[in-house]
Structures are given as structure tokens and as C-alpha cells.
Amino acid sequence: MTEEGYITSIQGDYASVIVKRKSGCGDNCASCKGGCTQPSVTTEVKNTLGASKGDKVKVSIEEKALNKLVFWAYVFPLIMMAIGIGGGTSFFxxxxxxxxxxxxxLLGMVLLAVSYLILKIINEKKSQNKETTLKMVEIIRD
Structure with missing residues (x-):
């Protein structure tokens, strides 16, 4: 998956990149008329291309890494909640x-909360590692 972003600052080997999130209607807001506004996301990307502040860049993430992130963010908590509800029903x-x-x-909700605590711990370890799955692909020249 490839997205376009705008570099707001450079800190060492990393660039802060603002990427506009896609809307639910596929960014075709004129036909949707839903009136939604999509906030932008700021992320750190290793500056492998030597881009500077103000440059527009393409950043990409491998499909495998994206699927892994989606699993941990959405599927893992759902599995934990289902285990809590199913196992709790049998037990109680x-x-x-x-x-x-x-x-x-209630047991399902407790396990859902536990799953988010686990994800918070994993996220803190990953952010300290500075190992990023996003890669800077190209500097866009207008």
C-alpha cells in the first residue's frame, strides 16, 4: 500500500510525515455528500531518500506488515472477547x-480490556525499537 505525505520536520535519520487518511467513500466526497472530514495522521519514517522539510513523498508499507497490524488492532481483541464470552458461558x-x-x-469485556493492555505493551516496545515498517519510496516533484 502506497500513500502520499508531506514532511513537516526532520529529526536525525527520521522524518515526520503527515499522511491524509482515506475516507469511507474512497475520497470521492463530491459524490458521497456525507460531509465527513478525515483527519491526517503524523508518523515517523526513516529518511532514506534524503528528503527535506516541505517535500511531498510517497511512503509504502508491505502488505504482510499491514495485515499483521490489522490482525493485532482488530482481530486479536475480538478473539479475546469471544474467548471470554464463550468460555465464561460454559464455565458459569x-x-x-x-x-x-x-x-x-463481563468476562468477555475484561478479556477485551486485557487485550488492549497487551497491545499497549507491545506498542511501547515497538516504538522504543524505532524499527518501522513504513518506507520512504519516492520524493514527488511537482
């Missing part, structure tokens, strides 16, 4: 609780 129903559905739901 087997233990004879009358309100086993509510208890299993």
Missing part, C-alpha cells in the same frame, strides 16, 4: 449461576 452455566450470560459478558 456449568457452575450453576442463574445469571451466567451477564457474567460471561
Amino acid at each position: 452455566k456449568g457452575a450453576g449461576y442463574e445469571n451466567y450470560e451477564m457474567l460471561s459478558f
Whole structure:
């Protein structure tokens, strides 16, 4: 996946790049008329091309790395919640609780919260590592 961004600053070997997020209608807002505004995202990218502040650049991420990020951000918490609800239903129903559905739901929510704590720890370790999956591909000259 390749996106265009704008370099706002350079710190050592890394550039701060602002990338406009895609809207749900595929950035064809004139036909959508939904009135949505998409905020931009600022990220750090290794400045492998020697770009300078104010340059417009293309940044890319490998499909495998993107799929991995999507799994950890969306699928992993959903799996944890399903394990909590399913496992809680079996356990609490087997233990004879009358309100086993509510208890299993609460257990699912607890495991969902635990999954986000796990993701926060993983994110902090990755950000300290400065190993980025985004790569600067090209400087766009207008």
C-alpha cells in the first residue's frame, strides 16, 4: 500500500510525515455528500531518500506488515472477547449461576480490556525499537 505525505520536520535519520487518511467513500466526497472530514495522521519514517522539510513523498508499507497490524488492532481483541464470552458461558452455566450470560459478558469485556493492555505493551516496545515498517519510496516533484 502506497500513500502520499508531506514532511513537516526532520529529526536525525527520521522524518515526520503527515499522511491524509482515506475516507469511507474512497475520497470521492463530491459524490458521497456525507460531509465527513478525515483527519491526517503524523508518523515517523526513516529518511532514506534524503528528503527535506516541505517535500511531498510517497511512503509504502508491505502488505504482510499491514495485515499483521490489522490482525493485532482488530482481530486479536475480538478473539479475546469471544474467548471470554464463550468460555465464561460454559464455565458459569456449568457452575450453576442463574445469571451466567451477564457474567460471561463481563468476562468477555475484561478479556477485551486485557487485550488492549497487551497491545499497549507491545506498542511501547515497538516504538522504543524505532524499527518501522513504513518506507520512504519516492520524493514527488511537482
